Amino acid sequence: MSNPKIIVCECDHADLKQEHEVFTAAGIDYKFIPCTSPDEVIEKCQGGEVMLKQYIVFDEHIFKNVPTLKCIVQYGVGTNNINFEDAAKYGVQVTNVPDYGMNDVADHTLALMMNIVRKVNYLNKRVHEGVWSVKEVAPIHRISEMTIGVIGLGRIGSAFAHRARALGGKIIGYDKGYGVPGLQFPDYIQYKGSVEELLAEADIVSLHCALDKSTMNLMNKERFAIMKDGAYLLNTARGGLIDEAALYDALVCNKLAGVGLDVTAQEPIPNDHPLLTLDNVIVTPHSSWYSVEAYQDLKRKAAEDAVNFVSGRPVRYPVNTLNK
DSSP states (O other): OOOOSEEEOOOOSSOOHHHHHHHHHHTOOEEEOOOSSHHHHHHHOTTOSEEEESSSOBSHHHHHHOTTOOEEEESSSOOTTBOHHHHHHTTOEEEOOTTTTHHHHHHHHHHHHHHHHHTHHHHHHHHHTTOOOSGGGOOOOOGGGSEEEEEOOSHHHHHHHHHHHTTTOEEEEEOTTTTOTTOOOOTTSEEOSSHHHHHHHOSEEEEOOOOSTTTTTOBOHHHHHHSOTTEEEEEOSOGGGBOHHHHHHHHHTTSEEEEEESOOSSSSOOTTOGGGGOTTEEEOOSOTTOOHHHHHHHHHHHHHHHHHHHTTOOOSSBSSOOOO
8 A cells, every 4th residue: 555645754742633633634644654764764655745754864865765755844943954955956845843832942941041040950959958048159140130142033032032131131132144134133132243242242142043064063162262251051942052062161160150951962961971060050851842832833733734735835834945
């Protein structure tokens, strides 16, 4: 029996309830064929026109060997595991779901910021250890008198900036798209001309940019040196944005006062990772996207864009542009 046009080839969610409801309502057949590697996709998913995926790298190896594939729907925002040059060569549309957890990630980033600056985790730990004192965590500074720098002002970065603004601090930002005709950015942010200019001024730096060749290890030894002494760093975007060895050095020499991470270069982060030995490091397990509502939105919107494609309608969230 041949495969249907839509194949969910990779999904580690508890079920496919939302996807099933969308596909059934549209009267479109689909199949869940769990794969763990490109070779499995090639072996099991022949005939598929649209594939919903998460982590598997899609490049020429798959495109060449599954010639029916014409659309990839990426569960989530990040598409760094898709080769866009190869997708263009083989005429494969790429779409993602960039807004499903936008508010959730912004909320989580704010929570990390409040926690690390106010030293909530550490104070809680010390109380549990029988120590009732604020002296050992001094100094703690007012967030309302800090400058908060946001690198990357897309949906999530802008949503975080909006929340941070409510605390009364000065908001500065950098985005490589600022000034490009047609792109809109919040008008209450003071925009800087470079990452370096922002780092030199910010007391708190929050990363919200995509991971690609230009942003790999964006935060490295040289850029940590530019930051203010005692500054804080937040990352709920992609772990590869930070050189973690350089980050560790910046923390142990007190260049940085603390860091809040929801993403790491290797996930899960190894139990013996040096960063986990430091009290001024908060790490959460790539969970900033999660809420019940975000989880449902992600699955529903991914399925809806698959239906859009096979029905001949424009996809809602095109990541690449194909020559027609």
